[in-house]
Amino acid sequence: MTILDTLKKRILVGDGAMGTLLYAEGLDTCPEHYNLTHPDKVEAIHRLYVEAGADVIQTNTYGANFEKLKAYGLEHRVKEIHQSAVAIAKRAAGPDTFVVGTVGGFRGIKKLELSLSAILYHTSFQIDTLVQEGVDAILFETYYDVEELLAVVEYARSFKIPIIAQLTAQDTCFLKDGTVIQDALIRLEATGADIIGLNCHHGPHHMNQTYKHLALPEHAFLSCYPNASLLDIEDNMLKYSDNAVYFSQVTRELVREGVRLIGGCCGTTPSHIRRIKDAVADLKPATSKNVIPFQRGAQSVIQKKEPSLKELVEQRPTIIVELDTPKHLDKGQFFRGIEALEKAQVDAVTLADNSLACVRMCNIAAASMIKHHYNIRPLVHIACRDKNIIGLQSSLMGLAALGISDVLAVTGDPSKVGNFPGATSVFDVNSLGLAEIIRQFNRGIGADGSSLRKHTTFTVAGAFNANVSKLHASVQRLRKKQEAGVDYFITQPIYDKNKIREIYNSARQLDTSIFIGIMPITSYKNALFLHNEVPGIKLPEELIEAFRIVKDDRDKTQKLSLEICQELIDETLKYFNGIYLVTPFLKYELTVELAEYAQRLTKKQGVVL
Structure with missing residues (x-):
């Protein structure tokens, strides 16, 4: 039975964060490199999530693309890292656990000097490898840019494999370019995504606020992978709240808002997943809901x-x-x-x-x-x-x-x-x-x-x-x-x-x-300084020579x-x-x-x- 067939009947629970646990154990490189150097650690984390009740686990490949791995000198090992990641996840998965191949977005908050065609080229290599290694679905997660996500979904649909497409929003109603989240999800569904939703940035409360505005898709299912909470600082260290009980309580509300695949993103642990599993055990998928109409605030112009x-x-x-x-x-x-x-x-x-x-x-x-x-x-x-x-x-x-x-x-x-x-x-x-x-x-x-x-x-x-x-x-x-x-x-x-x-x-x-x-x-010395030391300024040699000739006469220089x-x-x-x-x-x-x-x-x- 496929992941889509299963979602028709019941709620599925995803896993939680991989990087959070690896960093807690002293990660000294990018998390994806551990697929090659410490496969036992990655497998152990997968098993913790399966034992906690996860029905769906992700391959440890979120940032395993050419551009991100290049920062670690690992760009030549993209395929090898993906192959190892799938093998590790499959070893850890139980007979009823789905393994989804994770692909992370390129475009974030910072400006990226990389064309959409270049992004698609690198992403296609990831998708091809994950499909060849036999994952049950492709999960696109943490995409801030809807155009980027639409492009990779369009490519992936040719493989006839279930597609999970998750955007990341900083606001509860809008993407970073002002696109209404509901509108973006409609476009993803129309492009061929089978499971659509959001992950990262927000904790469960703000995610729930967003989903109150989202209608149930006609031809797809809703997913949601919140962060554990907002980030806090303790002893000069960034950390998330240990709030598994609260997280599971909000999970029940998210299911009522139509979410059928729910897991955790940054800061979530096997404890969160265990609580989620218990929380949804008696819940049936929502087939209808009351959607709170979205209203963009009235805007006026600051007069020029x-x-x-x-x-x-x-x-x-x-x-x-x-x-x-x-x-x-x-x-x-x-x-x-x-x-x-x-x-x-x-x-x-x-x-x-x-x-x-x-x-x-x-x-x-x-x-x-x-x-x-x-x-x-x-x-x-x-x-x-x-x-x-x-x-x-x-x-x-x-x-x-x-x-x-x-x-x-x-x-x-x-x-x-x-x-x-x-x-x-x-x-x-x-x-x-x-x-x-x-x-x-x-x-x-x-x-x-x-x-x-x-x-x-x-x-x-x-x-x-x-x-x-x-x-x-x-x-x-x-x-x-x-x-x-x-x-x-x-x-x-x-x-x-x-x-x-x-x-x-x-x-x-x-x-x-x-x-x-x-x-x-202002002077011959000023001319030399501008020419030789100030970025973006160059003087013709004859001009510098002209100032040298009059360097001892202030009036002639001016x-x-x-x-x-x-x-x-x-x-x-x-x-x-x-x-x-x-x-x-x-x-x-x-x-x-x-x-x-x-x-x-x-x-x-x-x-x-």
Whole structure:
């Protein structure tokens, strides 16, 4: 009798976590490697679950794909690990125990630079091996991305083997892209999944809240594998609650909501499975239920009161100036610079987010003061280095509440280049992932898929490193950023007029606006430092030589610097509307003079800023 035939008649109990028990025993590598190095330990855990009452056990193959195993130098042993995993599980399984081959999802919370076709290629190798080794079903679990799960289900259905497809949601009603969970399950059923449901992230309470909104499938069964609980910290260690009795009590409610296959995910143990088995012993599968209608919260738009920088630069020449917040608490010079830029009528001041990983005054706080006390627009940089996915969203919500809608999404320089090289770099997402989160905010959806109740109106700038030998590859990176939600681009400082023309010829295919970065050089030593030590900046050799010649004359050095920048502005305005002036060392007098030069030039050309 197949697993599907059995589910027609009764509730089946799955197993619990494998990794949780292996780590408790001192796991020193990835859990899947134990299939080869410690098969006896893996088999012993399988037996514990079978003895506890599990009707269905999973192969120890959740993370056994090429990409994940590559981190351990095990990518060449993918097939061997799967073959061993099936053999171990079959030895442990009783005569009435089903063995399902587990395949984990690739796309999680962090941005993954791997195409869907590449994911399908690696996953197909796993599926092929598991089917060849004779598993009773394929279990796809912990899939955050419904498109990825649909693709692998579509592939697996050709094997005529039962398919279990389980999504993972951070919110009780939505996937991380805002898709309603019920809608996603309907699509999975239509694609050919035989058992559909959720696993991981949530404990039994929140899972039960979700299933109250889920209708019984017409041609599939519902499954559910909750975590033991929310994570807690004890003695600096992450742990789950020892709550097997409570878990089993909620299990009865989940069965009433239509779940027919129920097991445990992270933190669950044989004790949980034993309690679940006892809890469902007298329960019959639900054939009907009252579904609580899903209601998305009403959303309104955070009103935009002025045109975005993207809209401005599409209409006319636009000047933005970067002015770094101070590295100390004396903000006098910084705000004197803001006043000077306001008087010069630049279009926006851009505020870096601890650039070069050096500690500076919070740019959001500075942006708030600028917006409320000066007639100049702040463009706020958001770096992924210093904030996890929670902090990034908190910053976005704060900016929206302040009425600041112009942002620059950057990955951020690594911490080791700054003044605290031992600090931790976060990088939950890179700039592409951040742009995608902002795009969801503009739809009124958080990164976990939940409703924000209002739509934000962010316009997103992206960084463009044009100082590379192969500009084509850098331009292709811009295309990916556009697809992620970036609206326009800002380059690193450029010091070569030929590079400006090259950028125009290479990037015009993108149909986007570009601000060309221009930064005055303050000395010969500054020129050498920029050229040799600052990522993304390169100077022509003849320019460095010109500064060497006047290195002992401060006035000639400044005159040379301004002349070079003016020539770059001349060249920029032949091809682009956007000028991005970077202020060196808070010497705002230099960028004010250049901004005024650009304004005079455009007025001569009959263009009014």
